[in-house]
Amino acid sequence: MLIRPSRKELEHFHPDYVVYNAGSFPANRYTSGMSSSTSVAINFQEKEMVILGTEYAGEMKKGIFTVLFYEMPVKHNVLTLHSSANQGKDGDVTVFFGLSGTGKTTLSADHNRALIGDDEHCWSDTGVFNIEGGCYAKCINLSEEKEPDIFHAIRFGSILENVVFDPVTRAVDYDDSTLTENTRCAYPIEYIENTKIPCLTDRHPTNIILLTCDARGVLPPISKLTREQVMFHFISGYTSKMAGTEDGVTEPQATFSSCFAQPFLALHPMRYAEMLAEKIAHHNANAWLLNTGWVGAGATTGGKRCPLKYTRAILDSIHSGELAKADFETYETFNLPVPKKCRGVPDELLNPARSWHGHTEFKDEVTKLGLLFVENFKKYEDKATAEVIKAGKLDSYQR
Template sequence: MLRLLRSSSPTKQIKQRPGPLGALYRTRTRHSLPSFKLAQHSRASEFSSYTLEVGCLRVVELSARLLRIGSTMDDTRIRVAEPVVRTHSPAPLAQDFSRQQVAKQQRSNFHSTSIASGVSNTMVSQSVNKTALHPSGVQPSKEHTEIEEELHDKAHIDYDRVAIVANPSVAALYEDALVYESGSAITSSGALSAYSGAKTGRSPSDKRIVQEESSEKDVWWGPVNKPMTPDIWRINRERAIDYLNTRNRIYVVDGFAGWDERYRIRVRVVCARAYHALFMRNMLIRPSRDELEHFHPDYTIYNAGAFPANRYTTGMTSSTSVAINFADKEMVILGTEYAGEMKKGIFTVLFYEMPVKHNVLTLHSSANEGKSGDVTVFFGLSGTGKTTLSADPKRALIGDDEHCWSDKGVFNIEGGCYAKCIGLSAEKEPDIFGAIKFGAILENVVFDPSTRIVDYDDDTLTENTRCAYPIEYIENTKIPCISDKHPKNIVLLTCDARGVLPPISKLTKEQTMYHFISGYTSKMAGTEQGVTEPQATFSSCFAQPFLALHPMRYAKMLAEKIEDHKADAWLLNTGWVGAGATTGGKRCPLKYTRAILDAIHSGELAKVEYETYETFNLPVPKTCPNVPDELLNPAKSWNGTADFKGEVEKLGKLFMDNFKKYEDEATTDVLKAGPHVCCCPKH
C-alpha cells in the first residue's frame, strides 16, 4: 500500500478487448488513486464494478490515515510523506483519450442547457459529473443543470456519480461509440456502424401497456397490448434506473415527435449507449438551440436495454420488457438493445395520444406531394413497395413511415428515416444509398475490416439490417415535413404472391375500411419442409404491432376523412401477375406500377371505365395509360398451372377467416364489402 501511494510512474494501461465474458480494466496514474472497472456483458457484474471501485477507495483512505498517524510517531523507520489531499478531481490527462473527450464536450458543447438557479440565455457547459470519485475525472461543481435537476427529482438519477451527457453533437457521439462500445466503427461512407446485441429486431410479444384508470377503457387489450399492473411497472422502472445509475455516463437526447407544432409531443430519451443516443437524435425532430434551453418533456424513455428484466416478475414471459405508461407518460426498455423499440414505442404513444386527445388520425404510411400540392398517402407492410413508390422524382417526400392526418392536413411524425439495408445498392435505391454518410448510423451490417466497405447483401447477423439517417439527407424532401392540403389519393399497397388480386382496384368507402382493417400482404414460401405456397399475412391498419386502440376506431376515422375531403382510395397490388409465385407467375414490373401511379396522380385513372372483379367484388379499370389491358384483370391474364377460381376462393376464405375477430365492431356495409366465398361443401 505504501508503494501504491508513493507511485510516480507514468500512466500505464492494460486493456483486453471485451468479449462475451467480459474483461478487467486496470489503470494506474501518478495523479489519481487506483481505479478498477469491470466491463462485462454479464449483467450482475455491471453492478459489482461500482462496489469494487468504492471498496478500493476505502482501503486507500484507511491506509492514508495510518500513514498520518505513523508520521507523528517518534519512529523514523515509518516516517513517510503526507499524501496530497485534493479538493478537486484531476483534470483530464493528455494520454487518456476518453477523459479528454469528456472535457472537450464540457467546454464546448453545442446543445447545452441553462443552470437551474435561474441564469438564462447563457450557454453553459454540458452536464457532467461533479465529484472527485467520478471515473472520468471531471472538475467538480456545486451547480447542476436543469436537465440534471429534473432527472434527479423525477427519476433519482445520481448526478453526483453519473456523467449526464446532454444533447451531444454527432461528432461527440461518434467518439464515445468508438471509445466505449465494442464493435463500433466508421464505415467507408462515413456512417457509424453499431450492433444491437442478441436482439436484431423488435420483440412484439414483450410489449406491455400499464393498465391504469385514465387509459384503461380506450386501449385495445389482447395479444397486441398485454396489460401490466402499476406495481410491476414500478419494479421495472426502478430496475432500469438502478442500472443507469451504475453507468459512468448516460446520454440525454431531447426532440419532438410531429412536425405540426399544434400536436407535436416533446420526447426525452435517457440511455446508456451512444448508439441509441445517435439513433434517436436522427429519428426525432431536432429542436433549435433556443428550444433546447428550456426543454421539458411530455414523454420520457428510460432505455436500460443492456440489462434484463426479471422474468420471474408477475406477467413477464422473458427477460425483455418494453413497457409504456400513458398516465405517467414514460416508457421503460429492459432486455433488448434494438434501437427500433424506441422509435416504435413513440409511434404507439402517438397512436394513443392523437386520436384520443386531439381527434387526429395516426397512420403507418409514407406520403408525398405533387407540384400542385396534391398529397398521396401510401399504406403497406414490409416488402410491398411503400418506400420505393413514395420516393418519386416528380414529387416531394413528406415522410417514409409515420404520419398524422389532422383537420389541417398531413404531417410527418419523425425527423429521420429508418430504412432496410439488405440488398441495398446505388442502382436500386439511390436516395437511401446516398443518405448513408456521416451522421447516419448503420445497424447490424457486415463490412470489410480493411476497407470498411459495407456488404449490404450479407445477412450473417440478420436480414433486418438497417440505417437511420436525418430525413434531410434525402434530396427530394419537403422541409418542414408537413402539408396543409388533405390527401387526394389513399393507396393501400399489397404484395399478393398468389397472383389473384388485380394490379389496381378503385375502392368504395366501405371497401377501404375492410381492406384497411385487414392489412393483407403475403410472404414467399420458405425453405421449411412442407411449406409449398405463399403465406398470407394480415396486420390490422397495416400497423397491428403498434396500435393502442381497436382497429375499427382508426378505420372509422379514415373513412370519415376520405368522405369529408373527397379522396379517392385504391388497392394497388405490387405482387405477382399471370399466376402465383410458385405456379408460373412473375412479379408485376415496376414500370407498370409506376405508370398506374402516374395515372392516379394525373386523375386519368378515375375517369376510365370499370368492371367488377368477382369474389372480391372489386372495381377494376378496363384500361390504364401505358399498361397492357390484359394485365389489369387476373381472370384474363391468368396462365398458371393452378386452378384460377380455386386460388381466388382460397385467398377470399383467408380474408373472411381473418376478419371474424372484427365482426362485432364492424357495420353490415363493411362486412358486405369483403370477399364472398360459398362455404357449402361441393358435391
C-alpha cells in the same frame, strides 16, 4: 427517428414521455406474464417506456408511435397513420399505408414529388404532418439503379443496422443477408434531396393508397375502392409477411394487421377506420388498393414479383388523375373495380384471372385467400356495419 428539437427549444425542454432503452439487457422470462426475453412496455399513466432484450433501433420510434395512436385521436381528434406521404408539384398529396416490405419507403421516395415522410404521420383538420425527423429504410438488395434516392441518402450522419461490410474498405454489401434480410438505415429526412421541409402540408390527401404484397398472386396490381371497401381492407391490413422482416420467417406467409399497424393500436380498429372514411369523404379523396406482390402466379407456383417499373407507371397514372377516369371492370371474387387499361402497364397484368399461368388452379388460390379474409374479419364484425362486411363479399365464403 423522432422530430429533433432545435437548440433554442432544448433550453427549456421537458419531455412528455421518457424512453429507457436497455436493449442489450434481457427481460426476465420468469416474470409473470412474460413469454420472451424481449419486452417493450409502456406506462401511459407515468408516461414512460422501457425497452429490454432487443437492440432493433425501430423499437424506439414504434413505441412513441403507439403513444400517438392513443394521444392524437382521443385528445386532439387527429388520425394517426402508419403511412408514408409525398406531395406533387401541383400540391396534391398521396398517403401510402402498408406493412414492412410492401413499398412504403420505396414508393414515397419519388424524384418527381416532395417527400413528407416514409412511415409515421398524422392527419388533422389542417393537413398532414410527419412525426419523425428521418427515415428508417430497408436496404437489403439496395442499389443506386433501383432506388437512387435512398442509396444517396446513405452517407455520413446515417446509421446502418445489421449490414455486412468489408472491414478494410468499409464498403457495404447490400446483397449480403448473412445476419438478416431485415437490414436497415436510419438517416435524417433532409438527406432525401426533394424532401419537403418542414415535413408538413396544409393540403389534404388527394389519393389514399393501401399497399399489400400478395405472395399468392391473386390480388390485382391496382383496384379502386369504395368507402366501405376502404374500411374493410384498412381493418384487414393484409399482406404476405416476407422472409427476413421478422425472426423465424423464411418464406412468404399471409398476415393481417388491422389498420396496417396492429401492434401499435391503442383503440379498436373500427375507431381509426371510421375516422379515415370520414376524412376521405370530406376531402373527396380517391382510395386505392395497390398490390406490389406477385403477378401471373404465386411466389411458390411460378409467379414473379410485379416489376417496379409497372408499379411506378400505375402511380404516375394515379397522380396525373388519368387512372381515376379509366374504364373499370369487376374482379368478382373480391368485388374489386380494376382498370381495363393503364398507361405503361400490359393490359393482361391488370386482371389476375387473365394473367394466371401458375401450377395450381386459379380459383382455388383465390378462394383460399378469400377464406383467410373471412376468418380474420370475424373478430371485428361486432363493430362493423353490414355495408362494410358486405364490401369484402364475405357471404359468398361463409357457407
